[in-house]
Amino acid sequence: MRRSAILDAAEAVFAEHGYNGATLEEIAERAEFGKGTLYNYFPGGKEELYEVLFEERVVGGLSAVVEAALPDxxxxxxxxxxxAAFHDFVSGLLHHFExxxxxxxxxxxxxxxxxNDPDRMTMMVRLFEGFMVTVTRAIARAMDAGALRPMPALPVAHLLIGNVRGLLMAHIASDCLPAGIHELPPLVPDETADFITTVLFDGLLARD
Amino acid sequence: MRRSAILDAAEAVFAEHGYNGATLEEIAERAEFGKGTLYNYFPGGKEELYEVLFEERVVGGLSAVVEAALPDxxxxxxxxxxxAAFHDFVSGLLHHFExxxxxxxxxxxxxxxxxNDPDRMTMMVRLFEGFMVTVTRAIARAMDAGALRPMPALPVAHLLIGNVRGLLMAHIASDCLPAGIHELPPLVPDETADFITTVLFDGLLARD
DNA sequence: TCAAAAGGTGACCGGCGGGTCACTTTCGAA
DNA sequence: TTCGAAAGTGACCCGCCGGTCACCTTTTGA
Structure with a gap:
């Protein structure tokens, strides 16, 4: 209860100000507890709080989406x-992040x-490994079955994820801007998933 | 002379430690000048130094690439x-960042x-506007001419840039890891540009 | 009812680093 | 050679924030 209230507040504050801009003071204030209490739940302090948050919510969310859409x-x-499967995957990601x-x-x-830190990078790679492996394996399976043409599967996975991230970043940017400037139409996950899937599968070239 | 030496050092230190992790002390030390000198060239301090660096080197580099590959x-x-044109563009980006x-x-x-800051976001959007507009216009021109099928051009631009960014991030990650772990093959800009262009234009689907 | 344990608290501490400024050095014109 | 201006310097200042801990409150169970 307390623990998840702390994580909720931390999620909001870290998202709003970034890791360095977030203060434990503000997290504590938002969740209505004293700063010292935080150390009962997360003895490692700010860093541990952030890591737990990241692992449980970011990695956990991604894993849930990929396991729902692209199970072996x-x-x-x-x-x-x-x-259909990759559409579900992209759509799942967009719905989740929306x-x-x-x-x-x-x-x-x-x-x-x-x-900036090899240790953190090593941990990140480890955390995302399951996610990346599942996506890559799904791509490889579709290639082996002849549905997709043979290519190195891992770079294709990076392209796919890069596509989703690219569009999402554009939407975050749009949200951050003062009202009225450079606004994108609101994100419609299913339409956007159609768009990404179509481009990725069929390509940009005009067909007869 | 001094100015560009300061920018060189700042580029290295900001890249290595990030904005928050970088200290003016280290920048000064690396370029062999006193911390106070920095304020002669960049009265706005750390923030101004970073902004100038970003505008001159990041935005400037991207603009040069896009203007070379996709002029109107x-x-x-x-x-x-x-x-051929988009291959040049992707290849140019990869060579530049490599x-x-x-x-x-x-x-x-x-x-x-x-x-984390609407003002900064507004500035970024302004800085990248020329770049984005040029890419988007090139895509729209190819669509109008019938070379590419008609789609909203701006989201396609985000996909294209997302693709490049996705692969480059994978390579940075690989570089940051302790030797031997999860290594990607080294980045070969022209081959990677072929790969991206092929997937983007022809799609992933197996053809007859 | 009470005492001990568990949980909670926020004033305080210390270091860190951006920014300042009085002083020194260098430069260039007279 | 001289001198005023310009450039350079780094010890110091100070606000900030992560982390601590002595104290307080609540819970538990006998």
Whole structure:
């Protein structure tokens, strides 16, 4: 109870101000507890709080989405099956992040932090390994079955995830701007998933 | 002379430690000048130094690449022309960032910072506007000419840039890891540009 | 009812780093 | 050679915030 209230407040504050800009004071104030209490639940202080938050909410959310859309048991043998599955995956990601904007911000903000510290990067790679492996394996299965043409699967996974991240970042940016400037139409997860899936599967070239 | 030496040192230190982790002390030490001198060249202190660095090197670099590869004068009327032009663009980006890793890090690290402050976000949008407009216009021209099928051009631009960013981030991550762990093959800009262009133009689906 | 344990608290501490400024050095014109 | 201006310097200042701990409150169970 307390623990999750602390995590809720931390999620909001870290998302709003970033790791460095967030203060324990503000987190404590928002969740209505004293700063000292935090150390009962997270003895490692700010860093541990952030790590737990990241692992439980960011990595946990991504894992849930990928396991729902791309389980190893799902057949990806035909183009239509593959298209449907990856559409579900993209749509799941978009719905998840649409409903959890602050988790999205944590996700986007983490990469630069990891660049500055090999230990943190190692941990991040470990945390995301399961997610990346599942996505990559799904791509490889669809290729092996002949639904997708053979290519190195891992870079394709990076492209797919880069696509989703690119569009989401544009939407965060749009949200951050003062009203009226450079506004994007609101994110409609299913339409956006259609868009990404179509471009990714069929390509940009005009067809006869 | 002094000015650019300061910027060189700042580029290295900001790239290595991030904005918050970088200290003026270290920048000064690396470029062999006193901390006070910095305020002669950048009266606004750390923030101004970072902004100038970002505008001159990150935005400047991106603008140079896009203007070389996708000038308004370049014909994009046929699929082959469009493919060649966007290949040049992606290849240019990859070569540029391959040769300027610290600039790449600054670029990747900026987004989260902008999320936390509407003013900074507004400035970023303004700085990148020319770049985005040029890319988007090139895509729209290729669509109008029938080389690419008609779609909203701006989201396609976000996908394209997301693709490049996604692969580059994977490479930065790989570089940051202790030797031997999860290594990616080294980045070969032209091959990677082929890969991105092929996926983007032709799609992932197996063809007859 | 009470005492001990568990949980909670926020004033305080210390270091860290951005920014300042009185002083020194360098430069260039007379 | 001289002198005023410009450039350079780094010890110092000070606000900030993560972390601590002595104290207080609540819970538990006998």
């Amino acid at each position: 048991a799902r057949s990806l043998a035909t183009p239509d099956e593959a298209r 409903a959890n904007r602050s988790v999205l911000r944590l996700y986007i903000s983490e990469a630069p932090r990891a660049f | 004068a370049r014909s994009l009327a046929t699929p082959d022309e469009a493919r 040769a300027n890793r610290s600039v790449l890090r600054l670029y990747i690290s900026e987004a989260p910072r902008a999320f």
